[in-house]
Amino acid sequence: MLSGFPCLGVLLQKLENPALRACLKVPSNEGVLVRKVEPTSDISNVVKEGDVIVSFDGVHVGCEGTVPFRSSERIAFRYLISQKFTGDSVELGIIRAGEFMKVQAVLKPRVHLVPYHIEGGQPSYLIVAGLVFTPLSEPLIEEEEDSIGLKLLTKARYSLAKFEGEQIVVLSQVLANEVNIGYEDMSNEQVLKMNGTRIKNIHHLAHLVDSSKGKYLVFEFEDNILVVLEREEAMSASASILKDYGIPAERSSDLLGQYVDSTIEQSEATNHGEFGYEGFLWS
Numbered sequence: 001m002l003s004g005f006p007c008l009g010v011l012l013q014k015l016e017n018p019a020l021r022a023c024l025k026v027p028s029n030e031g032v033l034v035r036k037v038e039p040t041s042d043i044s045n046v047v048k049e050g051d052v053i054v055s056f057d058g059v060h061v062g063c064e065g066t067v068p069f070r071s072s073e074r075i076a077f078r079y080l081i082s083q084k085f086t087g088d089s090v091e092l093g094i095i096r097a098g099e100f101m102k103v104q105a106v107l108k109p110r111v112h113l114v115p116y117h118i119e120g121g122q123p124s125y126l127i128v129a130g131l132v133f134t135p136l137s138e139p140l141i142e143e144e145e146d147s148i149g150l151k152l153l154t155k156a157r158y159s160l161a162k163f164e165g166e167q168i169v170v171l172s173q174v175l176a177n178e179v180n181i182g183y184e185d186m187s188n189e190q191v192l193k194m195n196g197t198r199i200k201n202i203h204h205l206a207h208l209v210d211s212s213k214g215k216y217l218v219f220e221f222e223d224n225i226l227v228v229l230e231r232e233e234a235m236s237a238s239a240s241i242l243k244d245y246g247i248p249a250e251r252s253s254d255l256l257g258q259y260v261d262s263t264i265e266q267s268e269a270t271n272h273g274e275f276g277y278e279g280f281l282w283s
Helices: 018-023 078-082 138-143 150-158 202-210 231-244
Strands: 010-014 032-037 052-056 066-069 073-076 089-096 099-106 126-128 131-135 169-174 189-194 216-221 226-230 280-282
Touching: 066 078, 073 078, 126 202, 126 231, 131 202, 150 189, 189 202, 216 231, 226 231
Parallel strands: none
Antiparallel strands: 010 032, 010 280, 032 052, 052 089, 066 073, 089 099, 126 131, 131 169, 169 189, 189 216, 216 226
């Protein structure tokens, strides 16, 4: 069963300027321009950037992004979406390259790249030779606010998930040990690749570590930071590091099961905001 507030998954621009409407071949004083489409939304299968949405379930959408409300009033277009439930189908009237067409889409909750809440209350974690990896989350940002860099914070606030299950995985801290000497001051750095493979989420990272057979474990971070560990030495040191720091397990229980890759990557993530700036609105 789907839960959460439904969204259409598009970033819209008002079409109040007559020249803009004429350029987009919109014949009437209506419609809003699709500037971005969330890769994980159902609408990404039928709507493209550059389309103009002129109706929602038969209700005409004005060029200022409003729809009729009550007798003589108007209200923001997203009001119609707020009256729907997750899983509801909607019909959109769109103009694409001057041609009018109707498309169907299913409303789904927005897939947040950085979750507001942690399921079960306990974060996932993976410890490799004292390197503590965990998914970035809003609770972690609040806890580590002073030490999280602007680039990572911007990515957390404005990036879209390219596929369901994608996470920003960070090295939250290093449990100092001889095996990780030189890396002990690293914290809250996003890890991008492990042995050349781009990391999809924390479970994927655990799988990459477990299946590694080479001499080295090579972690690539944002800003071209490189961490290299000798694999066998790192594995043999892990138990003593956990004991020294009083940590019962090298990973959280949700990472104990077999990794199954069910992700389907979409186009590159894009920036967004509820109101990015005047005239643009996520719906």
